[in-house]
Structure formats: C-alpha cells, structure tokens
Amino acid sequence: MTTSPFVGMSARRTAIIGGLMVATGPLSLTLYAPALPSIVADLGTTDAGGKLTLTVYFAAFALAQLICGPLSDRYGRRAVGVGFFAIYVLGSLVGALAPTLEMLLVGRTLQGFGVSAGVALSRAMVRDQFLGMEAVRILTLVNLILTVVPVIAPTLGSVLMLAGSWHVMFAIMAGFGLAIIAMLGLGARETLPEAARVPLHPVRIAGNYARLLASPDFMLPALVQALAFGGFYAFAALLPFVLIDALGLTPFQFAMALLIQTGSFIAGNVVAARLARRLEGSQMIAFGLVLLAIGGAGFAVAPGLFPDSVLAVMAPVSFWMLALAAIGPTATAAAMSRFGDIAGAAGAMTGFLQMGGGFLASLLASALFDDARLAMMVLLPLLAALAIPTAMLHCRRAAS
Template sequence: MTTLRPVGMSARRTAIIGGLMVATGPLSLTLYAPALPTLVEDLGTTDAGGKLTLSVYFAAFALAQLICGPLSDRYGRRGVGLVFFAIYVLGCLLCTIAPTLEWLFVGRFIQGFGVSAGVALSRAMVRDQFTGSEAIRILTLINLILTVTPAVAPTLGSIVLLFGTWHQLFIVMAGFGLAILALLSLGARETLPVTSRQPFNPAVIARNYRRLLASPDFIFPSLLLGLTFSGFHGFTALLPFILIDDLGLTPFQFAIALLVQTASFISGNLVVSYLSTRISGARLVEIALILLAISGLGFAVLPQLFPGSVLAIMAPVGIWMLALAFISPSTTAAAMSGFGAIAGAAGAMTGFFQVGGGFVGSLAAGTLFPDARTALVVQLPVVAVLAIAVALMDRRRH
C-alpha cells in the first residue's frame, strides 16, 4: 500500500480531506434520523429496535478503529482509508436491500466498521504533520467541515422520504462513500513516510495501547472527549422520537429544528478557530465545562417546565453543541500530543473513546429508560456532571 506520491499535504488539503472523511460518520446517523419512526413501522419492530440500529453502528465504529489505526501505522493512511471506505460502501448497499431488522443490523455493523477510518485516519494525518496550536487550528477546521453534513443531511433525508422510502437513504450514503474513495484516490497524498512505519504485530499493538491507557496525559482528555460525545449521541438517538412522535413534528420540521444544533456547532467552531491562537487549549476546555453545566441544567429543568415546547428541548441541545465545539479539538490535540511515533494508534484510541462514548450514550438512551423524554431529562444531566468531575480530577492531578 505504499505510494510514489510526495509525502505530506498542506493544512488546507489535510483539513478538507480529513473533514469529509469524518463527515461520513454523522451522515450515516443524521441522514436517516427523520426515517426512524417509519423504519420502525415498516420492519415491524419497536422504538428500542430502531435505536439499536444506532448502537450496532457505534459498536462496530468504536471497535474497528482499534484495528484501523495500527494498520495505518504499518501500511500508511491513504491505502488503509481506501480499503475501509470500500467496506463502508458495501455496508450501505446491504442496508439498502435489508428485508428485516436483523439484516439491517448486519449492514449497519459493516457500515460502522468501514466508516471508522474517518476519525482514526484524519487525526493521524494531522498528527503526522502538525502539532500544538497549528494542530488545534486544523482539527477545528475539520470540525467546521463536519458541521456541513448534519446541517444538510436531515433536510436531504426528508426530501428523499417525500419521493421514496428509507431504503433510498442508504443509496445516498453509498454515493457519499464512493465520493470519498475518489477523493482519496485522486486528491490525497500519503502523510506517513515509509521510514516512520510501525510493524503490524499484535504484541507491539497491545504494548502501544497499554502505553496509551497507562498515561494520565492521554486518558483524562480522552475520557472527557468520550463523555461529551456520549451526551451528543444520546440525544441524537432520542430527538426523532421526542420531536416527531411526542411533539408531532413532520420529518421536514424535525430537520428544521435540528438547524439549532448545527448552527450552534458552527458558531462554536468559528469562535474556537479565532481563540485557538490566542488562549490555551486548557482555557478552551474550561469554557466548555461551563457550557456543559448550563446545558445539563437546561435538560433537567426546561422539558419539565415546558413539556410542549420544541425550544425547551433544542436550547440545551444547542448549548451542548457549543461545548462540544470547544472540547473536541483541544482534548484531541492534548491526548495525541506526546504520541507522534504511534499517531495511528493514538488516533484510533481517541476515536474509540469518542465513538465508544456514542455507543454507550445511544445504548443507555434506548434501553435504560421507559421513554425518550425521561431518558433526555435524566441521562444528559448525569453525563454533564461526570464530564465536569473528570475535568476537575485532571486539574487536581496537575
């Protein structure tokens, strides 16, 4: 999988390619979010069954990164990306023809396995070439590109549903995967020199992961990242059922409501992009923790006081997304800063925490509570408290 192309890319090209790779993950979530209630009805399952299609996807996404990262340390970022995104396209096509919920689970698992390359490889590509405030700036640019997908995907999904069924949504995902394959083939350069590659040896891989997990400098920012994304994916799994089933929004109205979430994330990334060269990553995290506290309190109180209000749901969501914009690049850069020699493994492990948090958050939201609204007002405040506790423990350690 080596390449004769020049090694390395500009900051802009790295951000664009990395952002589009990462965007495939939320595309596979938000594009079909408006169709979840319909999917549940068509396949004769329950709301819990519909939410489990998210959990299966997250489980594969999280676990496959632990394979993808070391493979990229051995064979390079570009070649491994081509293989994994081809697997993603196959998963999309299987979901398209899935006749039962069980087959949809299989397709979603394959999708999650393939799309894992997006997070692991984009971070490794950044770490291969950039460090410090420059790395935070590029990771912030990647987040900005990432926000375009959840802004467009629910609306696009609603339009597709007007003229077709949920099956066609997976064809759109397959098309996006094919576009990523073309981009990697024609526009990407390898960022990992042959001389820097690590052997793909189970003992070496295990040793690298033990090194990461034994390092407080890695584990604390990764835990904070995982908890924040746990909350994000928790309410991602819940919002279709609250806004469409409980509050009676149409799929298109649901997509419009999600613009609050997207606008908040875009605004947060713009602010972080400006601040990243002016204040430290630690200060960015402090701002994020204040936002998480406000959001957690909002989730606990506002839906109870205004049970019929869309804004009572979406206002805490928007504040949480602001916090996510502040936390994600800073904690990712902090976790990977001391592990340039094993950037693929470090990127994979941070991705494991991030997506593993999403798996736990979506699974808890779908199985531990009697209904979606109860899950929202209990789970999100608890996650906010846990995230703040982890950050305070890290500060005490320093």
C-alpha cells in the same frame, strides 16, 4: 510547526480531506434520523429495534477503530482509508436492499465498521504533521468542514421521505462513500513516511494500547472528549423519538429543528477558531465546560418544565454543541500530543473512547428507559457531571 521535514499535505488540504472523511459519520446519523419512525413501522419492529440499529452502528464504529489505527501505522493512511470506506459502501448497499430488521442490522454494522476510518485517520493525519495549538486550529477547521453535511443531510432525508422510501437514503450514503474513496485515491497524499511505519505485531499493538490506557496525559483529555461526544450521540439517538413521536413534528419539521443544533456547532467552531489563536488549551477546555454545564442543567430541567416545547429540548442541545466545538479539537490534540510515534493507535483509541461513549449512552437509553424524553433528562446531565471534574483534573495536570 511540523514534526519532521516530511509534510504530506498542507494544513488546508489536510483539514478538507479530514473533515470530509469525518463527515461520513454524521451523515450516517443525520440523513437516517428522520426515517427512524418509518423504518420501525415498515419493518414491523419496535422503537427498541429502531434504537438497536443505532447501537450496533456505534459498537462497530468504536471497535473497528482499534483495528484501523494499527493498520494505518503499518500500511499508511491512504490505503487503509480506501479499504475501510469500501466496507462502508458495502454496508450502505446492504441497508439499501434490506427487507428485514436483521438485514438492516448487518448493513448498519458494516457501515459503522467502515466509517470508523474517518475519525481515526483524520486525527492521525493531523498528528503526523502538526503539533500544539496549530493542530488544534486544524482540528477546529476539520470540525467546520464536517458541519456542512449535517446541515444538508436532515433536510435531504426529509425530502426523500416525502418523495420515496428510506431505502434510497442508503444508496446516497453509498455514493458519498465512493466519493470519499475517489478523494483519497486522487486528492490525498500519504502523511506517514515509510521510515515511520510500525510493524504489525499483536503483542506490540497490545503494548501500544496499554501504554495509552496507562497514561493520564492521554486518558484524561480522551475521557473528557468521550463524555462530551457521548452526550451528542445520545441525543442524536433520542431526538427523533422525542421530537417526532412525542411532540408530533413531521420529518421535515424535525429537520428544521436540527438546524438549531447544526447552527450552534458552526457558530461554536467559528468562535473556537478565533479563540485558538489567543487561548491556551486548558483555557479552551474551561470555556467549553461552562457551556457544557449550562447544557446539562438545561436537559435536566427544561423538558420537564415545558413538555410541549421544542425549544426546551433544542436550547440545551445548542449549548452542548457550542461546548463540543471548544472541547473536541483541544482535547484531541492534548491526548495525542505525546504519542506521535503511534499516532494511528492514539487516534484510534480517542475515537474508540468517543464512540464507546455514544454506544454506552445509546445502549443505556434503550435498556433503562421506555421514555426517550426521560432518558434525555437523566443521561445528559449525568454525562456533563462526569465530564466537568475529569476536565478540571486534566487542566490541573497540564498547568503543573
């Protein structure tokens, strides 16, 4: 059902545009991942320097959403989206021309800032128009659409590494950003009517965020999502060093291994789309928790028992991605369901917590562990162990 007579876009168009916007984030990780060891070598830095390019990206991604959300509540989704993706394009061009690690860090920071609009605005656009399990189904379709980019990007990145320099990857990211701007300008419709827009006052913005942070109805599902996606971003940062450096895969073989991750996410979203027509939100989350527990246990045990096996790493990744497909849309819809009047701020805060989880996980992996495999074996089970009781508490509140 819609929240008002005003409907900016159909469910399908909302999902397609939202999915392509969100896909820019994974593109900036998966296209880039096969090049990380080469970037470390070319720029004369260390593995810690390479991981830092991911950390600043996550930090900018997380913090910028807190700016993007209120701006979109005031000026509308389309105009803010165009502005933020222009910043993403600028960051991509800086990365393409970067001769030093410092300049690359600047480019990655700008990229993270600009791409934050994808998560914040896609969720707000859904919440502007849809509620309940219909919103869950649309968010699941968004997930299905965004899987196309991670399927193509690692293979494309590996081919580019065989044919040329990693700098070209950033030029491709800039092109993708320009395509998103064109899509917003020509194909999108505004989903936030003028009458529903919120004045841009710092005190009111702070009050809206305080309202969200003080509400268990928002925070519990948002934290479940943050912990689950924090795990995804953690192993996205660690996998190149585990599979390429430790296990000796070539960039192309690494891209082929990542097909297990992407295939699992696609399969999970297909199953989740069907289950969303039959199950309640709490049942969807419970299903995802079982898969998350299996994935967390697999990370804790399998890489140590089979240190030379790619499958020992990718099987837990597969279960984790299946869990994300069930948990992500349901937790997002649950967190935002009561906050339609500040949908931009609510979408931004869910994205901030989600990317904040990725930032903290990647930072801890860099700061506390010299060995990427050990970081994976410790951090991922810990995140699963935190997500499960948080989700159970949310489901208990929802049931009561």
